Amino acid sequence: MSDLILKINNLKKWYGINKVFEDVCLEVRPKEVVSIVGTSGSGKTTLLRCIILLEEFQGGSIIIDGNEIGYHIVNSERKRYSEKVFSSQRILTGMVFQSFNLFPHLTALQNLTLGLIKVKHIDKSEANKIGIKLLERVGLGEKIHSYPSKLSGGQQQRVAIARAIAMKPKIMLFDEVTSSLDPELVGEVLNVIKQLAKDGTTMIIVTHEMNFAYEVSDKVVFMDAGRIAAIGTPHEIFIEKKLPRLKEFLLNFNK
């Protein structure tokens, strides 16, 4: 039990009367890299958004590093935590979005230090040091004072990764982070993620880059129609592909 960094039990998510997923269970160990692949609309992104509490969920539980997040039981009734608790639980994980979502009015460095200063209450000079070091780590030491509008998509996404890492999350969540990039910029972002994996960062990666998922993952999850249809090693999922639905999905993908 204690060797798990993330445990998801029977997670249920509905939008009104529309079921997104049901009975989703997932276990992630520290330093593990888990990729989630699947058809669009299968609930991959929504699952990530539940883990960082951008979405509410209607049943089941998510336990991160021993903390059950989002909901607790009061007098045998399931109650949502307050916004304040939500905010504090959100930084257990860090998220990188498909559309970068950098703050356009702040420089690359200020994007990183905002959370450090306003949430972690680290003083400004210390936060700047941390920020500069991280930007250098993602290869943007030259761009610390650039505004997002002056950066390429690949550079923006690397700033976004650094911004999430800066908060020292237990788990990094990547939501199709290369989908809105020009093809020639995909590599630089994937390389940063690979480096993070090598450094022992725990990650959950929703992706359509099958080769990348094969290369970087310890475990691959195949989601289909709101269920986890298969979990296995990259070899089991991409090479053996025992499940007919999975075979079909991968076939469509390689066209």
Add this chain to the structure above:
Amino acid sequence: MNTAALAFFAIIIGTTLGILFGFILCYGNKYLKFPFRLFVDIIRGIPGLVTIFSIYYILGFLLSGLGINLTNLQSGIIALSALSTAQVAEITRGALQSIPKGQIEAGKTIGLSFDKIFVFILFPQVILQIIPPWINTATEMTKGSTLLSLIGVSELLLTAHQLVATFGSALPYYMSVGLIFFLINTLIQLFGKLLEKKSSYYQ
């Protein structure tokens, strides 16, 4: 002098209240929104002159019932402030709604509470975005201040009327009025350009 001072007060009051109203129009619940929506739609929906007369006669009458007597100048400032508040509220609401939802989400994922997201992410972006339309509103308000001559506020135009009535020869007086307005508005435009330039890093 009155003209510039009038417009200046109206713009200051209108900007402050307008930004506040704009945030309420965007993030308030529907019961809270309703009176503000009504205010903005009414002010924007009727001619400025009607607003000025309504405030002068109707609000003036109601307040005099409470023993408060508004001077012409005071009801003039209230009217112009109401006009600019409605404009700025609408501009602010539009700017807020154009900020992608991802900005709020990114703020949440780094642990910011909503009030911090508001202060450090939404507010600065809104200010930068509303500068160009705000300049427009400021010049409109300056020009609109001439309408207050009709409720007897001795602003530039009324003063010119009086001078013309006393000394005759309309042309030089009215031309001077035009020139003064042109100068004031050119100054506002220059100020706006400066602000835009300062904030252009962001585009």
